[in-house]
């Protein structure tokens with residue numbers, strides 16, 4: 001896992017569910033086929049209603065029409081990020097679009113597990129409500145070792161919560177690498 | 187100090203005498219279920235990590251149930267079912283319910299118990315968030331992702347964090363105008379869509395003992411809508427009777443070891459409900475916790491009604507709807523989608539006043555579809571009942587986030603099959619008590 005991630009922020013509100021992250025009609029693609037896997041990046045976050053897409057103004061596309069990945073690097077979300085279905089296509093779509101870290105106030109359980117076990121992205125938590133303090137397009141630097149998020153555009157620093165029990169899996173890369181490293185896979 | 191049901195099941199599957207909420211443990215899995223949407227990805231992960239020639243950890247414990255995108259011309263969707271078919275053949279899996287054969291079932295969470303794959307005291311994992319439905323049988327059941335499922339396929343194991351337990355007590359008897367759907371919408375409305383995140387939701391009390399197994403399934407089905415890890419109902423004769431009949435019929439494993447809550451305290455939350463005082467409920471767009479009593483939103487104009495899914499597409503759901511629709515005519519497009527082929531067959535055998543349920547629905551002007559998930563999750567554009575326009579729909583399904591049933595700007599109201607049926611007759615949200623006479 002990269003411990004230092006810098007890039008522009010894309011800000012979303014509360015309860016961004018998996019149907020908004022990747023709508024169900026795109027689930028027909030098979031992520032284990034590389035040419036189909038790429039498509040998830042193109043459609044990432046395309047189900048977010050316009051008023052919630054890129055806060056505070058809204059109406060900001062996450063992925064430009066025809067592009068395969070996003071120019072944003074860090075997603076900032078509110079409460080219960082990734083609620084809804086168990087589809088792993090959700091963190092996968094964000095990862096394919098170029099996201100390596102999401103910073104939200106809280107996560108739905110399956111999205112959190114999928115992000116970690118599949119090694120797609122780091123689901124970081126911040127006790128503060130960042131959604132109202134960060135604007136889409138702000139330049140952010142996330143330092144996972146120090147547990148901080150710096151807003152370089154605004155000159156503010158916010159503390160992240162410790163990663164907790166999953167840090168071993170995040171550091172190993174995914175659940176397979178972790179299980180291998182602790183001798184579970186023989 | 188005793189333990190909750192969830193703690194006892196997890197302890198047993200971790201080879202331990204006891205475990206406590208908050209611990210991270212590795213557990214042995216009894217059943218792994220996957221379907222056409224997540225199966226191909228799961229199989230891909232399994233092969234990537236265990237090799238092309240690898241065998242699943244136990245062929246009697248892997249259940250493949252195509253159900254999501256079945257009756258569609260979408261070539262990728264059809265290809266995904268073929269991927270399951272090839273894998274089932276290659277691994278010689280006895281429990282594959284293939285499309286286009288007599289074995290085809292439909293919605294996985296209803297198919298699992300019908301085919302004898304749910305048993306008290308066991309651990310069931312599935313690549314679908316509503317896998318929690320099986321908690322109705324007194325087991326630990328929860329949804330996982332493809333990577334985790336690929337890992338389980340090869341090892342039969344997974345890590346879990348032992349959840350804290352929230353306890354919901356129901357007293358009294360369910361009045362004829364209420365269904366389990368109203369109870370769970372009331373609970374979700376009270377605790378919110380993240381009220382149970384990382385937690386187990388245990389349903390107890392004489393009100394729960396009085397519920398049918400199908401109603402218990404509806405309750406546990408929607409715990410994920412409150413963020414819950416699993417839902418669980420203490421097993422009793424109703425459970426044992428169902429499980430014995432089903433395992434005997436399918437020839438699946440018949441022995442099981444039930445657990446009962448001995449914790450007697452230590453729950454993170456306790457609340458109680460008197461069923462006789464609850465009202466019919468709806469969840470307004472666009473969140474399952476956006477709760478109102480039907481009486482508060484009665485008269486809201488609708489374009490469509492939908493009865494189906496793992497939440498509202500079981501035999502008892504259609505019996506309830508038929509009580510309202512019999513001898514009347516719907517005012518708006520009304521879609522009826524049986525969850526499984528067994529439920530579909532019951533539409534032709536179950537009768538009300540001499541008519542079959544199918545005759546009641548067709549006589550009322552409803553359109554009856556084939557067993558599958560259909561428009562519950564939108565799906566390909568040609569899916570039966572899909573909201574392809576920004577319509578207002580009242581639905582017996584479980585989720586109403588933006589775009590869930592197809593169109594981003596459609597507004598979905600979640601309600602019980604009784605309330606959906608009553609509303610279909612008038613074209614606006616209607617209290618079932620007005621139609622039950």
Ligand code: SF4
Nearest residue numbers: 293495496559562563
């Ligand atoms: S019926 Fe709906 S909620 Fe149930 S498994 Fe199918 S898509 Fe999911």
